[in-house]
Amino acid sequence: MNNRDWQADKQTWDEFNNGWFPGGASNNRDAFVEFAYFAMDALPYWLQQYAVWKAKAYEAEVKAHEAESREKKLKEAIETAIKEKAVWGDAGNALDVVVRYLGDTLTALYTKEEPK
Numbered sequence: 001m002n003n004r005d006w007q008a009d010k011q012t013w014d015e016f017n018n019g020w021f022p023g024g025a026s027n028n029r030d031a032f033v034e035f036a037y038f039a040m041d042a043l044p045y046w047l048q049q050y051a052v053w054k055a056k057a058y059e060a061e062v063k064a065h066e067a068e069s070r071e072k073k074l075k076e077a078i079e080t081a082i083k084e085k086a087v088w089g090d091a092g093n094a095l096d097v098v099v100r101y102l103g104d105t106l107t108a109l110y111t112k113e114e115p116k
Contacts, residue, residue: 002045004042004045004046009042009046012038012042016031016034016035016038070109070110073105073108073109074105074109077101077102077105078102080101081098081101081102
């Protein structure tokens, strides 16, 4: 399927639309046949393009949702780490716990499962 020029197709559509919908040259068989060939050529391409764009939009939506989920988990981990120092009182012990907790969180969020 060849690439098409959206602006050229839009211009062609506008010319046909202004010329023979309704009451224009709609009785002109040659104009109708010419438009039918144009539509038969253009429509499959733009329908296929729509499917591609729709799939890309869905993929972007999924990635955005995943990013929001990661951001929420990171925020929770940071808040927990901040609270941890107050619980332990001893900065050295708190640091060990916080580092381990944050490391585990990052590993859980950014390590992909191996395909089976």
